[in-house]
Amino acid sequence: MQVKDISNLNQLDLINNNGNLNTEINGIFACDLLSHVMGHAQENNILITVLNNINVLGVTSLLDLSCVIFTHDTDLNEAIINKADELEIPLFVTKLSTAEITIKLYELGIKL
């Protein structure tokens, strides 16, 4: 499965233009502490978080995660969106909670 395959999910909005939608997805990692993400997330995982700062993108890029989903309608500033475009990381925002979107992705066939 690739990032483009989740982009049509209801209530999941892609918010930047230059993310690489052909990146493979091989799992889900949901966490708001970056050191835990750094220590445990696997390459090509989707990162699900409410943490809306630029370091999320640093970690995503260093670990080669596939994309970031911000839950609970997290507000994102322009600096994050621009940086994501520069790093070609797709960013999504959803109104759903972390648990709800995780279940939806699982139902779509993405294993944890």
Add this chain to the structure above:
Amino acid sequence: MENYSQDYKIERNDIANAGTVASLTKRALKKRGLSREFVKQVTIGLYEAEINVVIHSYGGTVKVVIEDDFVEITFQDVGPGIPSIEKALTKGYSTASSYAIENGFGAGMGLPNIQSVSDEMDLQSSDEGTYLHIKFFITKDCYAS
């Protein structure tokens, strides 16, 4: 391959640029044909240590050396130092400020993560500053197949 040696400055509280050294080093390691898993271990160690200097110290430097059989990273920062290294190496123990925590750090996982990914680690600290030296050995298994 040609030896690689780079020196960088790390500014206090410069969270937006934290990770720059890790990112540049990651690129250099990949270029040398090292495996994703090896590159990830070095990147995690470097990133966590960069964050530590940014959120805990008054600023510092880092030197990254890549030779044929090892990667060696040396951090030196200026104060306030680590009051208890033993506690700092305990998972979950943290003295981070609310500023660090709001930015997703300060979970008390930094040094334990660094220790677990590196092959050698030397950590020394006084109230004048902290010295951290980490080493990763490059064996033939560390290259991408």
